[in-house]
Amino acid sequence: MKKKFIIATIVMIGMIFLVVTNVSALTLKLEPSKLNLNGEPNTEICTKLTIDYSVPYGLVEGRDLWAEEGVTDKILSLHTLNAEDLGLVVTYPKSVTIPGDKGYEDVDVCVTAPDKGLYHGALLYRTIQSGSVGIELNVWITVDTKTPFFVKDEPKEISAFQTVLQITTNEDVAGNVIISEYGNGLEGPDGKALLGNLIEINAPEVEDKLKSVTIKKYYTIEQLNENSLDEDSLKLYYYNEGGWEQLNSVVNKNAKYVSASVNHFSIFGIFGNILTVPSKPVVVDDGDSTTSTTSLHAQWSSNSIGSDISEYMYSIGTSPEATNIVDWTSTIQTSVTKSGLSLNVGTTYYGQVPLGLFY
Numbered sequence: 001m002k003k004k005f006i007i008a009t010i011v012m013i014g015m016i017f018l019v020v021t022n023v024s025a026l027t028l029k030l031e032p033s034k035l036n037l038n039g040e041p042n043t044e045i046c047t048k049l050t051i052d053y054s055v056p057y058g059l060v061e062g063r064d065l066w067a068e069e070g071v072t073d074k075i076l077s078l079h080t081l082n083a084e085d086l087g088l089v090v091t092y093p094k095s096v097t098i099p100g101d102k103g104y105e106d107v108d109v110c111v112t113a114p115d116k117g118l119y120h121g122a123l124l125y126r127t128i129q130s131g132s133v134g135i136e137l138n139v140w141i142t143v144d145t146k147t148p149f150f151v152k153d154e155p156k157e158i159s160a161f162q163t164v165l166q167i168t169t170n171e172d173v174a175g176n177v178i179i180s181e182y183g184n185g186l187e188g189p190d191g192k193a194l195l196g197n198l199i200e201i202n203a204p205e206v207e208d209k210l211k212s213v214t215i216k217k218y219y220t221i222e223q224l225n226e227n228s229l230d231e232d233s234l235k236l237y238y239y240n241e242g243g244w245e246q247l248n249s250v251v252n253k254n255a256k257y258v259s260a261s262v263n264h265f266s267i268f269g270i271f272g273n274i275l276t277v278p279s280k281p282v283v284v285d286d287g288d289s290t291t292s293t294t295s296l297h298a299q300w301s302s303n304s305i306g307s308d309i310s311e312y313m314y315s316i317g318t319s320p321e322a323t324n325i326v327d328w329t330s331t332i333q334t335s336v337t338k339s340g341l342s343l344n345v346g347t348t349y350y351g352q353v354p355l356g357l358f359y
Helices: 221-226
Strands: 003-012 015-024 028-031 034-038 045-053 059-066 089-091 095-097 104-112 118-129 132-144 156-160 163-169 178-182 193-202 210-218 235-240 243-246 250-252 257-262 267-272 282-285 296-301 309-317 326-331 335-338 350-352
Touching (some): 028 118, 034 045, 045 118, 095 104, 104 132, 193 221, 235 257, 296 309
Parallel strands (some): 034 132
Antiparallel strands (some): 028 045, 059 118, 089 104, 156 163, 178 193, 235 267, 250 257, 309 350
16 A cells, blocks of 8 residues: 655644654556557457556456547547447456555456457546445557568468568567569669569568568469560569679479568569570472472471570471371471371472470
């Protein structure tokens, strides 16, 4: 019990009397004055509240009030809803007896929210003496299940714009991670071409608490073909003070993504080597006619810059696009002699060798 001692001086017939008066100071404190709870929907989020009451074994009773969605003003008259009205499950001790040896009690305040959103409320405790209400105080409550909440050492995925981030933090933290397309037209690394789009990642509340981040940037076969890129050469890069830095990357051809581990956020993109399409083969045959009725021979040449041709396809038919004599056949050579044929005298036969194939 906290006491005030008032010393009064009374003068009577030349004598001094000291009168000591005992006055109790009734105080109630709630700490902290604001409770900010961050977490996921349908997950219980808890924090601590300290109730400090100057009356040993004194009794305090609690209740909670909530505001409608969009009301953020800290005015009790605007908090007219019950937790059930918002679908909230709120748990805390409704009645607390303060231990006489401490003068305070720590209590758990827990909230479970059904959906992503921002919820604003007030938790009130009042003193009860001889059945009468004494002092009533409140603390403000904000429940945020809209802002991503990262639990220490637990990976969390954030995705947008063909990009998936797996983020692990070294402490509990709430903060937005913003993935956006970067459209300022940065030039790529020398000799490399961009696959897909550039993305920029910003997370000011989270970045200095990162433990690890894995980036997966997805692409499509259409994007790959449109840009004529060598899939094996794909790498993730990040932009660093005026230049691109290559990351140690892994290409998953089946799932069509490039991944890398980073410890910071920046501008990221996939770049790769351009495959130059080989020139159309120039076919050189044995002239306009042949005396053989069982074989045909042809040879060709083609140039390719930036890639090696590893396969050609050829066919033979009785019209320019027909394959009725020899269907499409693979070869790694630049000439072919096809034997065992049954050719008719006076018939024109056509050979086709389209663009070479490369890998």
